[in-house]
Amino acid sequence: MTDEDSTREAAYAVLTDETRVRILFALADRYDEAWSSEWPTFSELRTQVGVNDTSRFSYHLTELQDEFVRKVDGRYLPRVAALEIVAAIRAGTYGEARAGDEESDIEQREIDCECLHCDQALVATYRNHQLYVGCPEHGAAVAYPTPPRAARSRTIDEVIDCSLRKHACDVRLLREGVCPHCWGTANLSFPRDSVPDTYLLDDVPYATAACDICWLSYPIPIAHTILGHPAVETLYANCGLGPRDAQLGPHDLARVSDVSLSERDSPAARIVVELRDNQVVFDLDETCSVLDHRR
Structure with a gap:
């Protein structure tokens, strides 16, 4: 096991306790207010989290330092990692499925857009944290990871719009050499000789979007x-x-x-x-x- 593996496993272990996660949520909820007032003290944070046992709360708070929480002049501040974990949980991309998540699934339906090959209406669906738009016969026009939060209280057209706007931002970052997911070194490059058979655009030249650190790797039309x-x-x-x-x-x-x-x-x-x-x-x-x- 590498040092990186050990560090990652230790971080995950810290987050397995519900009280520690509640501490991160409490600090995140104070983020805006803290700029005009102050970050919470130990007692204020314990009250906000709702833990009566001082020793138990102290133990869990200590476990979160210094990876997720900083103590400065007797007050507790969340690190960026803590804020991102809270955002991921609230977006629905992290953690077990919760009651109501099934409401984010959008059944397959036709949209007002035709296949470029056969003139059939494209179909769109949102399921398992993935937006898919494509032709039943000729494959995908859009296949984009989209968290459940994006699909709640939105129509399929609104989910498509926000996902495509996000993808345009991702591409802009990739052009600048930055991975939009892990902040690692990423790039766009061409030419690319082949694309999956399930891609709708199969007769245009493709490039490759890839990150040196994380999972990001996919073909993208050069245009x-x-x-x-x-x-x-x-x-x-x-x-x-x-x-x-x-x-x-x-x-x-x-x-x-x-x-x-x-x-x-x-x-x-x-x-x-x-x-x-x-x-x-x-x-x-x-x-x-x-x-x-x-x-």
């Missing part, structure tokens, strides 16, 4: 590597279209763009986006970073 770029968002907005249109439907970037690869060092690729008599040209390097763009 989609400019998602989230201000010039792309302005182009679509000027045409009365939004982020969803850039990834799904007849105005999908992969369908309204001409992608050419070069054997030269720079630019390594050129993307010409044609949308309603408007054109924007992007020059990319081998990591899909935008070297230049012009109308």
Whole structure:
């Protein structure tokens, strides 16, 4: 077992007790208030968590230091790790299934968007923390991990919109070399020789999004590597279209763009986006970073 494995297991072990998790929730709930007042003392935090036994509470609070909680001048502050754990639990991405989670599942239904190959209406579903949009015969147009919280009290169209907006932000970070999930070193690269048979867009050139640290690795159309770029968002907005249109439907970037690869060092690729008599040209390097763009 490596030192990293030991550290990870120790952190998980600390979080197996309900009282410790309640401490993290209590500190997270004080986050906004603490900036204008102060973080809680031992007694204030114990009262907020609802533990009468001082010795028992002290033991659990000590177990959370210094990985998740800091003590400064007699007051207790959450570390970023604590806040992210609380956010993950509330988003529904961490922990066992809870009563009501099944309400987040959205049964398969048709949406107002056609398959690019057979003109059938695409179907969308949300289940098992995954948004899927695709054609029953030709595969997936969108397959994106989406936490249960995103699907609660939202229609399937709203889930699609927020997921695609999140993906555009992810791509923007990847262009800058940052993994949107673990903050590790990540990249976009091309060319990619093959994609899964279940992908709807099977006749366009693909790149690869990958992180050096975590699980992130998937094929992405090269035209989609400019998602989230201000010039792309302005182009679509000027045409009365939004982020969803850039990834799904007849105005999908992969369908309204001409992608050419070069054997030269720079630019390594050129993307010409044609949308309603408007054109924007992007020059990319081998990591899909935008070297230049012009109308």
